[in-house]
Amino acid sequence: MRFNKIAALLMASVMTAGAASAMTASAKEYYVKVMKCDINGNGRIDTDDRQKVLDHINGKAAGFRRGNVLNDNYITTDDTDAVLKHIQGKKALSKDAFIRADVNKDNKVDIVDYRKILEYISNK
Structure with a gap:
C-alpha cells in the first residue's frame, strides 16, 4: 500500500x-x-x-475509466468486440460494463460509443 x-x-x-x-x-x-x-x-x-x-x-474512491468495458485496466479491441456484440444483440453487457461502455454518457450503448472507443485505440 x-x-x-x-x-x-x-x-x-x-x-x-x-x-x-x-x-x-x-x-x-x-x-x-x-x-x-x-x-x-x-x-x-x-x-x-x-x-x-x-x-x-489521499484515499478517496477511485472512479472508473470509460471505454474500459472489460474492466481489465486496458482499452483494447476486446472492449470494442464486447460493445459490438452488445449492439448486435449477441451478448448483453452487465450493468457495470454498460456504464463503462457508455462513453458519451447518453444512457445507451450504441455505434457512437463503439466508434469513440475504436478511435481512442487507433490514436494510442
Whole structure:
C-alpha cells in the first residue's frame, strides 16, 4: 500500500514537473517508467489527471475509466468486440460494463460509443 502511494505521488510529480524517472525509498530504489499519464482517458494529460492521482494518495474512491468495458485496466479491441456484440444483440453487457461502455454518457450503448472507443485505440 505504501509503495502504491509513493508511486502515485511520483506520477503526480511527473505530470506536474514534466520528468522524473526514479525515486528512492529507504535503502531500496524503485524505478517507475511512466508511459501514459492520461488517468481519466480524455486524450490529454492535464490537471484533472493530477487530481485523480492526488485523490488516490489521499484515499478517496477511485472512479472508473470509460471505454474500459472489460474492466481489465486496458482499452483494447476486446472492449470494442464486447460493445459490438452488445449492439448486435449477441451478448448483453452487465450493468457495470454498460456504464463503462457508455462513453458519451447518453444512457445507451450504441455505434457512437463503439466508434469513440475504436478511435481512442487507433490514436494510442
